[in-house]
Amino acid sequence: MSIKSEHVNENVRNNVRQGYADISRKGASCCGTVQTCCGSGSAEGVAKAVGYSKTELASLPEGANMGLSCGNPSAIARLKFGETVLDLGSGGL
Numbered sequence: 001m002s003i004k005s006e007h008v009n010e011n012v013r014n015n016v017r018q019g020y021a022d023i024s025r026k027g028a029s030c031c032g033t034v035q036t037c038c039g040s041g042s043a044e045g046v047a048k049a050v051g052y053s054k055t056e057l058a059s060l061p062e063g064a065n066m067g068l069s070c071g072n073p074s075a076i077a078r079l080k081f082g083e084t085v086l087d088l089g090s091g092g093l
Helices: 003-026 043-049 054-058
Strands: none
Touching: 043 054
């Protein structure tokens, strides 16, 4: 990888980190405020809409559900034993 590519990659990583940090501090989602995202009215509503159960949500640490969910592959993919899921998410639910 060239020095220029490494610099561009680091800039992208920093921009993504800053974007998620801003969302976390403001209590908003990628779509705007949590109230408007997906029409749910709450971070929990967004997570439930994409297939997370009450039990799964209850097991999360305080503040982990930021209303940023955009899918739940383990709930809809009909995974078979031994298959692997690569989660490219933000690390928050």
